[in-house]
Amino acid sequence: MNKRWLLRWFGLAALLFTGSRWLPVPEPYVPVYPANFGNRLNIPADNPLTKEGVLLGRMLFYEPLLSANNKVSCGSCHQQQRAFTDGKKFSTGIDSIPTERNSMSLANLLWVRHFFWDGRAESLEQQALTPLTALHEMGQPLDISAAKLRRSQRYAALFNAAFGNSNITGDQIIKALAQFERTLISANAPYDHYLAGKYQLSPAAERGMQLFMNAPDPGKKIRGANCAHCHGSPKLYMELFHNNGLDSLPLDPGREKLTGLAADRGRFRIPTLRNIALTAPYMHDGRFGTLEEVLDHYSEHIIQSPSLSPVLRNTSNDMNGTSLKLSRSEQKDIIAFLHLLTDSTFINNSQFSNPFN
Amino acid sequence: MKYTLLLFLATILLHSRTWAQSATISVTGEVTHPLQLSAADIAAMKKVTVQATDRDGKAHSYTGVPVADILQQAGVTMGAQLRGENMSKYLLVKSGDGYEVLFSLPELDAAFTDRVVILASQVDGQSLPEGKGPFRIVVPGEKKPARWIWEVTAMTVRFAKE
DSSP states (O other): OHHHHHHHHHHHHHHHHHHHHHSSOOOBOOOOOOGGGOSOOOOOTTOOOBHHHHHHHHHHHTOGGGSTTSOOOHHHHSBGGGTSBOSOSSOBOSSSOBOSSOOOOOSSGGGOSSBSTTOOBSSHHHHHHHHHHOTTTTOOOHHHHHHHHHHSSSHHHHHHHHHSSOOOOHHHHHHHHHHHHHTOOOOOSHHHHHHTTOOOOOHHHHHHHHHHHSOOBGGGTBOOOOTHHHHOTTTTOOSOEEOOSSOSSOSSOBTHHHHOOGGGTTBEEOOOOTTGGGSOSBTTTTOBSSHHHHHHHHHHOOOOOTTSOGGGTTOOSSTTOSSOOOOHHHHHHHHHHHHTTOOHHHHHOTTSSOTTO | OHHHHHHHHHHHHHHHHHHHOOOOEEEEESOSSOEEEOHHHHHTSOOEEEEEEOTTSOEEEEEEEEHHHHHHHHTOSOGGGOSGGGGGEEEEEEETTSOEEEEEGGGGOTTTOSOOOEEEEEETTEEOOTTTOSOEEEOTTOSSGGGOOOSEEEEEEEEOOO
16 A cells, blocks of 8 residues: 555656656757768658657567557567568568568668658658558557557656657657657668778679679670669669569559559669668569579569660660670679678667567 | 449549559749640640760750740749849759759750750650650750759759758
């Protein structure tokens, strides 16, 4: 009896304490990234990054209460050790029905302006709504998620600290998740060190990088793979939509589903190649199990179609070739370069890990 | 059974509607007359032909509408109005694949330059090839065709923010 009262007083005192300390202004969280990433950040004016928001977002990212069966969290399909993918062709959520597309790696989302494989969401806030409520992913309406969190002991103070009230709403859940995701910055791979002049490439990686960066020109005897045209820049993606020659009649129409334009058939957002060695299987449908298969695709099997990217048309190391026609050893060199995009500090960063473990 | 058939028909109808969609070019931002140009609108505009060298290193003749004419039609501050604060405006051209390139207004204005940047619809008398059409910007004399943005879908005029 006495103990209960004591606890209540203690709780109230704690709330007042955190209230007076945190409530007026949560502390701004200043993201740290290299200057060569540029400053075109996608942060909505009504959801600035705060330390308290990011911390809450991290908890929510790993919180299975946000799913209908209390077993699935964002972290189920986005695992840190795999650069926030899940190693599956298609993912499964609260039931056995697989997702329609391959889980995407989550890194450097702070700069992304069109989310998902087809770019259909314009902000991380808008994006989060899908997995939270989709029938076969987490399958729970936002108000139920909010109510479940209200019943949990853990969250009142955390929401209070992040948003200045402990109402716990769906909107706050989404905002906190988005804040956490914006802090998932990967900028410490050997390639980043190389760009900073602090890393010596092996001869194979050096050859691979040259191929990656240059377009082939058989007339001038220049060998190349032209990957950088689409996957270039220090962030290793460009926010463009291309059909990279996987199919002539794609099962998944990609961006066409959104725009209704035939030019968009089989077009998907160019994904980042950061941590690519950790995120197999590859492509929107996880059709390739290894990087060797990916290189084989670009080298030998570009499928012609009306919406094939012009960048991949007539781009070959053979005169009149329709695929890149890279030699085995050139493919190996490119893969050696791709391994330098793995950022081991990112996948081991304790600020991104599951706080419940 | 009946419903399935209805559903099936509805799906087909919906799809054929989607198929009917075709590319247009929007012209918006710091304009007095926002435009939504269809292929027919563009076909009706005055054309010029310019010589320019593409990535293949060969000279081609490109036919299309001067970008300046499109901006005039939208009421952008060109010609005599291109002075003072209007000198800090830019045109951003966007492609269906998400690519974007920028021009300052004087680069496009005949009062400043003899170079005519066009929205091309033809190369050497033919429609533009698959993937690069129906409309592509051509910038004669530019050494690297990176601003020859293809599949143009939008033109936006804005003030530079700083």
